[in-house]
Amino acid sequence: MRFNEKELVFLSRQPSERAAELGMRGPKKGDVVKRRVVKLIVNFLFYFRTDEDEPIGALLLEQCRVEREDDQVFSVVFLDEAERKYLFECDSQEQCVEWIDAIIKASYEFMRKNLIYYRTEIHRLTGKDPLEQYGISDETRFQVNSGLPPLPPAAT
Amino acid sequence: MKLNERSVAHYATCNSPPDKTGFLFKKGERNTAYHRRWFILKGNMLFYFEEKESREPVGVIVLEGCTVELCESESEEFAFAIKFDCVKAKVYKMAAENQAAMESWVKALSRASFDYMRLVVKELERQLEEVQEEARSSQAKSMLKKHQLQLQGATFSLQNATITGPSQEGVSSRENGVSWSKPPSVPNGVSNTQGDCSERGDGVRPHPVPPRRKTNGGSLESPVSPGTGCFSKLHDWYGKEVAELRIEWLQSQ
Numbered sequence: 304m305r306f307n308e309k310e311l312v313f314l315s316r317q318p319s320e321r322a323a324e325l326g327m328r329g330p331k332k333g334d335v336v337k338r339r340v341v342k343l344i345v346n347f348l349f350y351f352r353t354d355e356d357e358p359i360g361a362l363l364l365e366q367c368r369v370e371r372e373d374d375q376v377f378s379v380v381f382l383d384e385a386e387r388k389y390l391f392e393c394d395s396q397e398q399c400v401e402w403i404d405a406i407i408k409a410s411y412e413f414m415r416k417n418l419i420y421y422r423t424e425i426h427r428l429t430g431k432d433p434l435e436q437y438g439i440s441d442e443t444r445f446q447v448n449s450g451l452p453p454l455p456p457a458a459t
Numbered sequence: 460m461k462l463n464e465r466s467v468a469h470y471a472t473c474n475s476p477p478d479k480t481g482f483l484f485k486k487g488e489r490n491t492a493y494h495r496r497w498f499i500l501k502g503n504m505l506f507y508f509e510e511k512e513s514r515e516p517v518g519v520i521v522l523e524g525c526t527v528e529l530c531e532s533e534s535e536e537f538a539f540a541i542k543f544d545c546v547k548a549k550v551y552k553m554a555a556e557n558q559a560a561m562e563s564w565v566k567a568l569s570r571a572s573f574d575y576m577r578l579v580v581k582e583l584e585r586q587l588e589e590v591q592e593e594a595r596s597s598q599a600k601s602m603l604k605k606h607q608l609q610l611q612g613a614t615f616s617l618q619n620a621t622i623t624g625p626s627q628e629g630v631s632s633r634e635n636g637v638s639w640s641k642p643p644s645v646p647n648g649v650s651n652t653q654g655d656c657s658e659r660g661d662g663v664r665p666h667p668v669p670p671r672r673k674t675n676g677g678s679l680e681s682p683v684s685p686g687t688g689c690f691s692k693l694h695d696w697y698g699k700e701v702a703e704l705r706i707e708w709l710q711s712q
Contacts, residue, residue: 304519305517305519306462306464306467306520306521307520307521308460308462309548309549310545312460313543313545314521314524317524345503345573346502358460360460360461361462363462363463363466363470365475366466366469366473367466382466383465384466411573411576414580418576418580422583425587428590429590433583433586434579437579439570439579442570443477443479444478
């Protein structure tokens with residue numbers, strides 16, 4: 304599958320939500336833990352050799368599950384291949400918890416759910432659809448259930 | 460650079476709802492003819508397939524950081540381009556089948572970034588907090604009314620008893636212990652706190668009542684024990700709460 308690698312590498316140089324040197328182990332049998340610089344940027348997790356500027360790889364964080372494996376270890380698993388785990392070893396429990404939290408919140412799907420919740424609540428409390436002023440109230444991705452009609456327009 | 464391609468491809472076809480789908484013409488990367496492809500937009504990822512029924516995408520365009528522009532093309536009408544800021548960046552030239560489709564795709568693609576989504580979510584989060592805060596302060600306003608009524612009741616009953624002492628003009632300093640004060644005279648005996656509030660209309664807060672000492676629990680919450688009938692304390696306590704509520708209410712306007 305083709306992808307715009309140069310642009311992705313450029314993205315990996317942007318300010319990150321979170322970055323740290325962690326122990327990382329790939330999902331294949333026989334993979335060992337290696338020190339990597341791990342950077343969370345939008346919904347991608349980039350990983351670099353500790354002395355290099357170009358990332359070795361990127362993980363798109365959609366349709367994945369993050370789990371606590373141990374006191375200081377978390378894993379990322381993709382739903383289409385649940386047996387393959389990427390493991391990350393942190394330096395402290397606190398760091399581990401913070402990374403888990405950050406990765407869970409780093410998906411587009413997660414944001415979409417929040418947005419729909421806020422939209423519905425504001426509409427419930429005020430009778431107004433807060434997205435109307437932005438002209439985006441009928442976008443598919445903001446509907447409560449894709450396929451169902453959008454919220455009725457505000458009464459005038 | 461490696462990418463978790465299998466999982467990314469799975470994301471394209473899994474049951475999470477796509478944000479937009481449709482046919483577009485895409486200018487080839489090696490073969491510069493325009494090829495008709497089936498496109499699926501999910502989040503900040505634009506997948507393209509050879510056919511609508513294809514199970515695996517031919518490729519994906521990560522849209523983060525892109526700009527979308529209309530462009531002139533000799534061969535294609537309704538052409539637009541997806542551009543990136545980085546050095547030697549790719550330019551993806553696309554064309555829609557009609558004007559409406561072009562406008563719709565340009566709109567969708569230019570708002571597809573994670574950053575944009577994050578902005579909208581933060582804005583709605585802020586709006587919801589505002590709405591919830593207003594709901595809380597209107598609850599406080601109705602409590603305010605309740606206190607005013609209670610205070611009127613207290614004023615009336617105390618005016619019937621005889622209490623004398625130095626008159627209270629606006630802000631007064633309190634010392635430890637009880638100090639009696641005559642409530643300022645108001646024509647129809649309506650709550651003193653209203654009078655106080657209008658004097659403090661510029662938002663100046665009254666001096667905080669000093670903590671009571673050596674009383675039951677020493678807390679300001681229950682300033683008057685049933686037996687004392689100490690109106691000044693009751694008055695001060697309600698006056699402070701009322702002034703605070705009023706300031707809160709004013710600030711929320």
